[in-house]
Every structure is written in structure tokens, then in C-alpha cells.
Amino acid sequence: MPETPLMDLLDFNRLLDDEERLIQDTVRAFVQKKVRPYIGDWYERGVSPHELASDLGGLGLLGMHLTGYGCAGTSAVAYGLSCLELEAGDSGLRSFVSVQGSLSMFSIWKYGSEQQKREWLPRLAAGEAIGCFGLTEPDFGSNPAGMRTRAVRDGGDWLIDGSKMWITNGSIADVATVWARTEDGIRGFLIPTGTPGFTARDVHHKLSLRASTTSELILDSVRLPADAILPEAKGLSAPLGCLDEARYGIVWGAVGAARDCLEETLAYAGTRVQFDRPIAGFQLTQAKFADCALELYKGFLLALHLGRLKDVGHVTSTQISVGKLNNVREAIDIARTCRTVLGGSGITLEYPVLRHASNLESVLTYEGTSEIHQLVIGQTLTGISAYR
Numbered sequence: 423m424p425e426t427p428l429m430d431l432l433d434f435n436r437l438l439d440d441e442e443r444l445i446q447d448t449v450r451a452f453v454q455k456k457v458r459p460y461i462g463d464w465y466e467r468g469v470s471p472h473e474l475a476s477d478l479g480g481l482g483l484l485g486m487h488l489t490g491y492g493c494a495g496t497s498a499v500a501y502g503l504s505c506l507e508l509e510a511g512d513s514g515l516r517s518f519v520s521v522q523g524s525l526s527m528f529s530i531w532k533y534g535s536e537q538q539k540r541e542w543l544p545r546l547a548a549g550e551a552i553g554c555f556g557l558t559e560p561d562f563g564s565n566p567a568g569m570r571t572r573a574v575r576d577g578g579d580w581l582i583d584g585s586k587m588w589i590t591n592g593s594i595a596d597v598a599t600v601w602a603r604t605e606d607g608i609r610g611f612l613i614p615t616g617t618p619g620f621t622a623r624d625v626h627h628k629l630s631l632r633a634s635t636t637s638e639l640i641l642d643s644v645r646l647p648a649d650a651i652l653p654e655a656k657g658l659s660a661p662l663g664c665l666d667e668a669r670y671g672i673v674w675g676a677v678g679a680a681r682d683c684l685e686e687t688l689a690y691a692g693t694r695v696q697f698d699r700p701i702a703g704f705q706l707t708q709a710k711f712a713d714c715a716l717e718l719y720k721g722f723l724l725a726l727h728l729g730r731l732k733d734v735g736h737v738t739s740t741q742i743s744v745g746k747l748n749n750v751r752e753a754i755d756i757a758r759t760c761r762t763v764l765g766g767s768g769i770t771l772e773y774p775v776l777r778h779a780s781n782l783e784s785v786l787t788y789e790g791t792s793e794i795h796q797l798v799i800g801q802t803l804t805g806i807s808a809y810r
């Protein structure tokens with residue numbers, strides 16, 4: 423599949439190797455066939471794309487940058503390019519893949535015991551099981567350190583009580599990675615969702631990320647065996663390490679949503695006639711397109727730079743914050759600008775633009791709000807933490 427003309431302008435293909443191009447093209451073709459024809463309807467009905475889990479697993483997209491246990495073991499750049507193409511379809515689809523691979527699977531892969539890895543990773547990689555990741559609580563979002571969910575020893579078992587809020591894939595998950603306070607600080611637990619005392623309740627009436635399941639998890643004296651704890655996850659740095667993984671995918675995904683907005687809008691503007699000429703011929707419209715394209719290209723280069731750093735093991739949390747803050751913020755701007763070019767048509771689901779814009783409002787908030795990423799960058803620049 424050729425590079426899209428929009429991205430072709432800067433000949434980005436030259437920055438990618440053959441395998442990266444092949445993976446990107448494969449994911450783009452998958453989204454074209456299995457997502458684009460249906461996504462407007464899923465979005466309107468609030469249906470999550472988890473029925474595609476086995477297709478996504480078959481393509482090796484679940485936990486694709488992890489190694490062993492049935493995972494594809496691709497480069498970080500290849501994973502990023504996949505996120506870009508998935509989010510060009512819909513942020514809900516990319517969120518599903520991010521939560522499965524970068525939060526659920528990564529937490530097990532990085533911090534789990536050999537037995538936990540063998541039990542869950544191959545099934546999660548194949549899309550035969552679904553995972554979720556519960557860190558946020560109703561009263562603790564930006565400040566997860568305050569969490570109230572508690573795990574206490576009861577004989578040889580653990581007993582967990584508390585609740586988690588805004589959990590992607592919560593009610594469709596087979597296994598939940600749940601973070602809880604213990605007498606040894608914050609620890610992670612793997613909870614099979616059929617365990618008595620575990621309930622998931624979906625959040626309804628969402629105006630954003632509608633093609634994604636978002637749930638509240640209620641943990642009412644959930645009894646777990648001693649080996650349910652993730653042995654290597656000690657302290658808040660463990661879940662924050664998982665968030666870095668998922669944020670990295672967002673850096674790329676936001677570029678995909680923005681690209682889709684701009685491509686669709688360019689096509690529309692070429693055929694929509696006002697004052698006897700295509701609206702693409704007006705200077706004001708072209709100025710909008712030029713400015714959107716600049717931000718898109720810069721966002722792509724930033725994502726690629728972070729990907730190359732990650733592939734050589736040198737990417738830092740602050741660098742990922744730079745990428746998330748910039749690329750999501752600019753993607754929303756691009757989506758909103760494109761919406762103006764579509765005029766009235768831009769407010770319907772016939773075009774993807776307002777759907778992307780609305781999705782990006784969630785993406786701006788989850789995995790660290792823009793304000794929190796500004797504070798992370800500010801702390802690195804000044805040496806002073808403004809928030810803890």
C-alpha cells in the first residue's frame with residue numbers, strides 16, 4: 423500500500439525500514455477493512471471493538487513490543503506505527519490495544535512471576551483473554567499515591583477492598599491488574615475477574631471514546647492466594663512504569679487521529695463547492711491545511727525520535743511526557759480546525775473528524791492530564807516539583 427499523499431510530502435518512508443513499513447501497511451489495511459466501514463455505527467451505539475481481539479492477536483498486535491510468551495517482539499517504532507494506524511481508525515481501538523499490551527500484559531511481563539507470565543501472557547497475546555489495569559480511583563486520579571484500595575494478609579491469602587474508576591476494558595476483562603496499598607507500600611495484584619467480590623459496572627452516557635468499554639471496579643473482600651501478587655512490582659514506580667509504556671503508544675496514536683482528520687478534510691474540501699469554486703481553493707482554507715500539516719509532521723518526527731530512543735533503551739519519562747503533551751494537544755487542534763472546514767457536515771458521524779476530536783478529549787485526560795505532563799516537564803526543567 424503506498425504512503426498517503428499527505429504524509430508523502432516529507433517522504434517519511436525513507437526514515438523507516440522494510441519491516442516497519444510492512445507492519446504499518448498491514449495494520450492500515452486491517453483498519454481499512456475491519457474498522458472503517460463499521461466504526462461510525464459502533465461509536466453511535468457505544469460498542470467496544472473487543473470482538474476484534476482475536477484478529478488483533480492473530481496479527482501479533484497485542485503486546486507486540488514484548489518478547490517471549492507468544493508476543494511478537496517487534497521494535498518500539500513498529501509498535502508505534504501500529505498505534506498510529508489503529509488510532510487513525512478510532513482512539514477506542516487503539517485504547518483497547520494499549521491497555522491490553524502496554525498496561526495489562528506489560529505489568530505481568532515486567533513484574534510478574536514465571537508462573538503468572540506462563541498463565542496469562544500467551545492467552546492475552548492471542549486475544550483469547552482480555553486484560554485491564556486498575557490504578558485510578560474515584561477520589562484519586564492525577565494523584566494515585568493517595569489510593570485507598572487496600573490489600574491485607576489473611577492467613578496465607580490476600581483480602582482486597584476498594585474501588586477503581588474509569589477502567590478501560592473493565593467489564594470485558596478476564597484478568598485485572600489492580601494496584602492496592604499494603605503494609606509494604608503500593609503493590610500490584612492479578613485478579614481473575616470471576617473471583618467472588620469482584621464486580622465491574624460500566625460508565626454510560628459517555629460523549630467521548632464511545633467505542634471503548636469504561637468501567638468502575640468494585641472490590642469487596644476479594645480473596646486471593648498469596649501468589650496473586652506481582653512479585654517484582656514494589657511501590658508507585660511500578661504502575662507509573664506501565665503508564666510510560668502506554669503513553670508512548672499515545673504519542674503515535676494521536677498522530678494517526680490527526681492524519682485521518684486532515685486526509686478526510688482535504689478530500690472533502692476538494693469537492694465541496696462554494697462561491698463557484700472548491701473550498702480547497704480559498705486561501706484561508708489552504709492556510710488552515712498548511713498549519714495542520716506542519717503540526718502533523720512535527721508530531722510524527724517527535725514520535726519517531728522517541729521510538730528510536732526507546733529502541734536503544736534511552737527514552738525517559740519526561741521525554742514521553744513531551745510527546746504525549748504535544749501530540750495530543752496538537753491533534754485536538756488539528757481535529758477542531760478540520761471540523762470548521764467541513765462546515766455542517768463536520769458535526770455528523772458521516773465524517774470521522776468530530777468523532778476523533780471528541781475521542782481526543784479523553785486521550786488528553788487519561789494517562790496523565792496535559793497539566794500533569796506540563797508539571798513533569800516543568801520539574802525536569804527547574805528541578806522543583808510543583809505537585810508533590
Ligand SMILES: Cc1cc2nc3c(=O)[nH]c(=O)nc-3n(C[C@H](O)[C@H](O)[C@H](O)COP(=O)(O)OP(=O)(O)OC[C@H]3O[C@@H](n4cnc5c(N)ncnc54)[C@H](O)[C@@H]3O)c2cc1C
Nearest residue numbers: 555556557558563564588589590784787788789791793809
Ligand atoms: C475514557 C477513560 C479511560 C480511562 N482508562 C483508565 C484505565 O484503564 N486505568 C486507569 O487506572 N485509569 C484510567 N483512566 C483514568 C485517567 O487516568 C484519569 O481520569 C486521569 O488520571 C485524571 O484523573 P481524574 O479524572 O480523577 O481528574 P483529576 O485528577 O481530578 O484532575 C482534574 C483536573 O485537575 C487538574 N489537576 C490535578 N492535579 C493538579 C495539579 N497538581 N496541578 C494542576 N492541575 C491539576 C488535572 O490536570 C485536571 O485538569 C481513564 C480515564 C478516561 C476518561
